[in-house]
Amino acid sequence: MDFRLKVFYTVAIRLNFTKAAAELYISQPAVSKHIQELEETYKTKLFERNGSKIALTAAGHLLLQHTKSIFDIYREIEFDMSSFVTKRQGLLRLGASTTLSQYVISPILAQFHKKEKGISIHLTNGNTEQIENALINKEIEVGVVEGQSKNQSIKYVPFLKDELVLVCRANHPLAQTNEIAIATLKTLRLVTRERGSGTLEVIEYALKQRNVKLSDLQIEMQLGSTESIKSYLLHSDCFAFISIHAVSKELKNKELTVFDVEDLIIERFFYSITLVGKSDTLSELFIRNISDYYNLSL
Template identity: 30%
Template sequence: MLDLMRLFGQVVEEQSFTVVARKLGISQPAVSNQIRAFEEKLGVKLLYRKGKGFALTPEGETVYRHTLHMLAEWSELMREIGDSEILMSGKVHIGASHIPGEYLLPGYLSEFRKLYPEIKFKLSIGDSLEMAEKVLAHEVDFAVVGAIFDTEKLTSEFWMKDELGFVVSCQHPLSTSESIDLDSIKGDPMIIRETGSGHRRTFEEALAKLDLDLNDFNIALEVGSTETVKNAVRSGIGYSFLSKHALESCEKQGIKWAKVKDFNIERGFYLLTRRSKPLTVIAGECYRYLADQKTDKEQ
């Protein structure tokens, strides 16, 4: 029964009988027959056709939820008794906001694959709100985002601290200043991230502590990614505030980092999961690996 549960979990995860058959080195009809045998053992229909693919029946949703939980428990049991029966292979789908997705996760996932070379990854990048929605919709296993989403259905675990700093082009008149006064730059063109990004939310919260908001500034450009912000700053459109993780060797990139007097912007990155849905064995192992890399303390 455990093998059937694993197969069922893989089929749902991959959304494809063919992909699972190829990974297991068996025929697609063999996968279909085993899923049918699983349904017969349980006495319920688990899947139904939907367009060119399939979807879970209400009973299938229940069985899938319990399958993930039971496989996770089995994995924990094997780990505790030192058995290596479980083969750590398959795909983990991670959602990430721009800074962790573009600058942090690639290095950590590379190290993780040295431990489990058979595991593959899919990394979807977008703003924090979009990734939270993907977690809710079961479109990713878990996410790493720049905002807290503690709700009835989502839970966030602090992972890493970040700091936003003032940046301008190396050709900008302010690039030679050691310290910037916030009031002095209100009229200068500013580049900001789009609504929904954790970056923008953090910036607005920092302004609110000074009884300011974005209407007090000259917003010249609103963009959807950190790299676009960097390119816009480099081209001289205006200044911005960017994560320190995105600015290694920033002067080589034509960008200058400077401090703004009495304006410190700090935030955290968070591991985001669904409260009611246990992770698959391999996604859980990846989640725990990332959690173990936790640095600094939550503000």
């Protein structure tokens, strides 16, 4: 039954029998057989089939929620029982928003793996909204995100302070300007992250305090990652607000330069996130390691 539930879970997440078979290293007929046996056991359909497409039925959605809970319990049992032996073991499903996964989380993961070699980490990347949704849907146990919005079902714990700075290419015609007025900001061509990005939410919130809306700005393009924004800046006359952690190399190499905006400081915290009321030993261990790494007093 446990393996049948694993097959069901994989199909339910992928909504594709072929992808589930490849992920589980079994044949597609075997996947179909396990699903059929589950449907016979519960005497109800778990999937609606429409040609090559499938979707969960109401019964399928209910079983998926129970299956997630069962696998969460198994994961906690494995880790908690391993604490009785020298080498702790377990699986942690971690989600990281784009900025953090590219510029912040890697040294934390390296240190954590060095201390806890028996713990495997599966990392999911996405923007802040996607990572929060993955946590709510129990696809991950812990997330690390940036952003101004707060979901009431999520516990946010700050671990690192960040600043978003206005940058452009170092040989830009305005590069010698030390500071610009907030009104001048409205005349610049800007590149931003996409909707759902925690970075964009923080920028929008900070500008709102200065009575500036995103619609007041000349946004030339929205791109899905900080790397793509930096590359765009190097080949255009555009500006962008980017995390200081993300541009340290370009500033050192004098490829990008920073502008001060009069009376505008955009600061934020990076947060670890877990579900409110949902705590397990492995997740707490990882969060402690994050705080210890950056020595932030909470």
